Amino acid sequence: MPADVDSNVMVLFITNNGDDYAGLSSFIAKSPAHLESQCHSLSSGSVRAAVRLIRNKRIAIVLCEHRMGDSVWRDLLEETAGLPDGPHVIVTSRTADEQLWSEALNLGAYDVLATPFNPEELERVLSSALARWNNRANRPPAAVLTAGQ
Numbered sequence: 366m367p368a369d370v371d372s373n374v375m376v377l378f379i380t381n382n383g384d385d386y387a388g389l390s391s392f393i394a395k396s397p398a399h400l401e402s403q404c405h406s407l408s409s410g411s412v413r414a415a416v417r418l419i420r421n422k423r424i425a426i427v428l429c430e431h432r433m434g435d436s437v438w439r440d441l442l443e444e445t446a447g448l449p450d451g452p453h454v455i456v457t458s459r460t461a462d463e464q465l466w467s468e469a470l471n472l473g474a475y476d477v478l479a480t481p482f483n484p485e486e487l488e489r490v491l492s493s494a495l496a497r498w499n500n501r502a503n504r505p506p507a508a509v510l511t512a513g514q
Contacts, residue, residue, distance in 0.1 A: 375423065375495070377452070379415055379437065380430040385457065388482045389428065412440040419445060424452045425498040426491060428478070431458035431465060442473045450501075453494040
């Protein structure tokens with residue numbers, strides 16, 4: 366991923382796991398929406414860096430790895446909650462269980478995804494999140510993933 370991010374960024378993935386990033390990148394590269402240039406990874410786990418990107422770029426979805434540290438995804442939810450164009454935050458985890466799912470949704474996350482990613486589940490969740498993000502008032506449409514196009 367290039368260090369400078371283009372102004373049409375749609376997906377931000379905060380992870381230290383190269384396999385998970387490769388799985389997401391592969392999915393996006395094959396998607397009908399051709400989002401490959403719209404995926405960026407922050408491996409540092411810095412909430413401040415993520416929020417700076419979110420405020421300066423058009424990011425609809427942030428996937429945040431659960432094991433980046435207990436506070437990373439929680440801090441991210443807190444920092445983006447008041448943004449008018451705030452992204453949907455999706456927590457990713459190899460051990461996605463009911464407790465994490467319940468906690469994440471109660472704190473405002475859009476969803477929890479198990480890794481490694483199941484392509485059908487990834488498409489369903491990302492498509493739904495993008496559609497909801499696009500439906501917010503006064504927002505120009507963003508690319509929506511659809512199967513078979």
